[in-house]
Amino acid sequence: MSPPRLTGALRSFSSVSKKDDFTEQLYDLKTKRLKRQKLFAREGLTWEKIVRFCTEHQDKAKHQAISQELKNLLLAAKQIVGTEHGQEIIESAAVFLFETFHNKDHVGTEETRAIKQMFGPFPSSAAETSYACVARLLAPLRDSQVEDFIQIHSSRHSSHRGSTFGCNIAFSYDCYTLDPLEELPWSGIHEKSMNLDF
């Protein structure tokens, strides 16, 4: 709980601000994750593009094995998002996993956090499986080929951050700290508080 604050009193007792009930939790993490999944599914890379990319660049003889890896990736994605979701959400999750693991050599903390951020708690075996699938799918391909593909299609990797408002502003993290008028020595407090009432 926040300590008592002047601005809290002003919000409660003056009529100059909008009255809002901040105890009401309108947007919980579950709702937020669902929203993010939908947004992710709407833009950038799609499952079809991944399927095409993986098959187009490899021998026909390997297509069956590739198809099996893609199926395994979808199954792992299904385990991560939950079985109650439709094909669209599962494919979008598989896209997310593909993007997450395409240039990784293990399932690290960063990847685990990114998956949890998107889908909530998930079985770690599913993450390991999807990592292994992506690794096998991309093993025959050159790194630059994969990077180009991701750069072109992925919304997560698009670099429009240069125009972000305030990116050139020097921001200071300094904050107000205690600046006492009079620093009494610790002993001073003790001496004065001693009551020698004989």
Add this chain to the structure above:
Amino acid sequence: MACARVPLDEQQVTEPGPLGKERTLPALHPERKEERYFVPYKPPPADGSPAEVEEFLEHAKFITEDLEWLLALPHDKFWCQVVFDESLQRCLDSYLHHAPRGLDLTALPSSPAVADMQRSIHRVVFLTFLRMATHKESKEHFLTPAVFGEIIYDNFLFDIPKILDLCVLFGKGNSRLLHKMIENIFIQQPSYYSDLDETVPTVLQVFDTILEKCGLQCEGATAMGPMKLNAHRQPTAMTMSQQELVDIILYLCDSTTTIHAFQDIFPAACSSFHSHGFVSRLASFYEAAVPDLEKAVRKRNFDDKALQEDLWKRLSHSCRKMVETAHLLLHHTCLQPILEGQENMQTFADELLQHFTSLLPEKRFLSDYDEQFPIADDISLLQQALPVIDETRTSYLLQGVESAWDSVGRRKPQSRTKSKASS
């Protein structure tokens, strides 16, 4: 994309509708808002169990990502989101409410990951408010100033408590930018001055509430009617629970720091405070509350001596801020116009002397004020600017200041006494 060299509020855009058919809309239109769902901010966990830390990090990541996305939006889309997305405003409000201040008891996050994340949020929240306070981003991207004033006011994008929060959260290192922001807000929407005027009595009420909680009669109490015989049984700073005493001192510390930060960053606000007799009310409060609170912190038995020391520092800090606030008010409303050689210099000088004279009974406040901002120096300035200042009046005042020092049993610092004697 909206067209150039026309204010955003007058632009129309043609874009595909939900069914794919092209349609023309005002550039600022609720249907152009993205469904983003900003989550409200929660402060870093106090004890920092791994699960709580993880939850904080996850929550905070959503906020930083979403605000970075917002800051990267083009001008027109940014304003659609700001005006029509209620979840964004809730997110920003929740940050202002709950973000730890530098003065909070548990201000420092326990883990480096939490501290880093908190810093990221802190920065993007500030930049978001900065963009919301900017009506002209470039020659092509701007709002009509009057419309900007209406938008920020009618949608409560800024209000007085928010402005005060911004000052206390970001003012220490970003005072110049904040000054520009707040100045622009007040210039484009003068109704904020009326709101400020309406807020000052509530600020004064906060001080009265503290007096009341300490069992000290406040100014308004005498007018309310006769007191019951058992009214004095109300707890005092010595008898209230320790938690209550801690809360009162934290409240005082936050209030005095916030008021001072705001006036320091935006001195134009001083006249609103001044017109409500803020200096004399603050001095009376100081005189009544500070000795009692000091006595309570010194003499009560604290099991946690670190807490006792911390409370002492907070109380002492609050005293400094109250004195500095009084000085800021007197400086900006009376002394500054004289130094700038404005018209009616004599009136300002009389007012300043009147203020100092009215502070004579508040001996503890006066001596603390004089220690930080020697009144003799201000009088000397007045005498240089206006040679016709009544010397009897100034001598009486300076004697009163000396007597205030004597009556609180303190001595002026030696160097100052000497320098005064030699002058």
